[in-house]
Amino acid sequence: MKTDSIFYRLFQEVPSIFFELIGNPPETANIYQFSSVEVKQTAFRIDGVFLPTQDTNNPIYFVEVQFQPDADIYSRLISEIFLYLRQNKPQHTWRGVIIYANRSIDIGDIKDCHEFFSSQRVTRIYLDELGDVASLPIGIATIKLIIENEDTAITTARELINRTQQAVGLQLPQQQLLELIETILVYKFPQMSREEIEAMFGLNELKQTRVYQEAIEEGEQKAKLEAVPRLLALGLTVEQIAQALDLDVAQVQQIAQQTLPEN
Structure with a gap:
């Protein structure tokens, strides 16, 4: 399973969730x-970096996802x-977070950097715990x-989908969570098509509901705007943009008035 891409999309x-x-x-x-x-002039790539978007005392978080043993991690x-x-x-301080599938994968030696762990500057999370x-x-x-292993993943996914659909006042975006669950299942069961997975877990029926379609349309409309x-900025006219994005000319004109500097 391509865990790096899954975690990148999730975060x-x-x-x-992080x-x-x-x-x-x-x-x-x-x-x-x-x-x-990607750190310049090297072959280093940090899996994920959470950068504060405001001038606060919040730290930068460096995230590493490790699902294979690595003695040099x-x-x-x-x-x-x-x-x-x-x-x-x-200007911000930093923290490191390493996410392991389980403790047995953690074979790295911390003797040369144990101070980072004792001070909790770097923390480890074992998903199975x-x-x-x-x-x-x-x-x-x-x-x-x-x-989750394949024997329990189907039952777990069904329960998780039901919880997501029935949750009241859910802070996380329901549509994105359901799509992430579906993507995880696609990776876990490569022998099955996405359509088969949608049918197995009732996701195809969900996608036909008015609420789901409205959520999709709202997201697409936001991306267009x-x-x-x-x-x-590329020089397209209001009419060209409206036609290309299937928007009303008035919508594009309104954004143009808000965006372009006054003469």
């Missing part, structure tokens, strides 16, 4: 921007972090679905 689309995972309020995600960062991670700090000279999926918050339970300023 990119629903960053509040902050729940490390024990912070999910609302903390509102002041962070997530990305994968700690020396590599610390090297990546300090090279990043040297190159970018951020988070507890029973039914007792976990929906976001964290979605992460744990990644490590956000694209207008970029197309205006």
